[in-house]
Amino acid sequence: MNQFRRAFLKGAGTVGTVAMAIATGLLKPGAVFAATWNTLAFTTKDLSEAISNAGYAGATDSSDIVIKAPDIAENGAVVPVSATCNIPGTTSMAIFVEKNPAPMIADFAFSNGAEPYISTRIKMAKTSVVRVSVKAGGKNYTNSREVKVTIGGCGG
Amino acid sequence: MADAMKMRATMDGDAVDVKVLIQHPMDTGLLKDKNDKLIPAHFINQVVATLNGKTVIDSQWGTGIAKNPFIGFRIKGAKPGDKVGINAVDNLGTKYDGEVVVA
The missing domain is CATH 2.60.40.2470 (SoxY domain)
Structure with missing residues (x-):
């Protein structure tokens, strides 16, 4: 579990990264879509x-x-x-x-x-x-x- | 909405090769209809693939994925009988789920 925790801590530092998504997904196995959609990256021209x-x-x-x-x-x-x-x-x-x-x-x-x-x-x-x-x-x-x-x- | 999704999972060496087709308009919100009105954006933006319930691919999509999206990926360590699942959701909140048994 240690590396999961590490991934979570790492992810928490950078907002909206996928690492965050995986980490929160692991903490809450019930929630499938843990990450919020990265609006900033997808909508910019x-x-x-x-x-x-x-x-x-x-x-x-x-x-x-x-x-x-x-x-x-x-x-x-x-x-x-x-x-x-x-x-x-x-x-x-x-x-x-x-x-x-x-x-x-x-x-x-x-x-x-x-x-x-x-x-x-x-x-x-x-x-x-x-x-x-x-x-x-x-x-x-x-x-x-x-x-x-x-x-x-x-x-x- | 399982009808909107077609999935196939076949073994290739020590990995399973998964192919997924989802029926979806994937409207970008930039196109106009015949009456010169903008067609509102309607696209799948989050797709999660699982192997026996464990997340293997967590993806976010933009409007640049083609209409009726296709995605192919490979998972190591899978064996025949394993279940590959797809959970997708579009920007309007409609969910698309599918599951296939590895052949």
Whole structure:
């Protein structure tokens, strides 16, 4: 239980982090959605603001984050993206699309044996860099990949 | 609303490969309808995945996830017969729950 407690104390320091979510989830197993939605990070139009509000600021570039996405997406409304992180001790992963009206796409926290891998489909307003950031061993890492979009997914 | 969710969990080596499809409009709140009125935002914003009741993935989503969201993930140490659950909620408070037994 000691490491849970440590995670809780660590999480309590930074407001709105996913660590907080996990920790409170452990303390109250009955409540499924322990975390409140990170409104600040998801609603901002500014990429760097979104990244720092989500807690992924100051990340080092790392090729150990493998992003799979098409070079050219025909339809920006549905762009398949998957990401795997090969850095040991990865606890969470977030996806950002730099030129979207709301750059932050999603944030995933892994625990209890979940592999640091996510596959999903995202919206892209126009050709942009897709950035995947991870937290591993108390440090932040990031990698990016450009996806060309021929038809945008947000706004007609 | 279990009908809105399709799930599949299959073993792949020592991990289980889970694929989830949820039917949801995922409206961003930025698009307009035919009458030039904004369609209000309506999107899934929190998704929790569990293995036998224990949280494995705790995620928050924004409006940038595509309509009828798909998510794929892998959990180590699962075995056939284990239960993988998904609890999702959208910004209007509607809950979407699903469960599948690992094949």
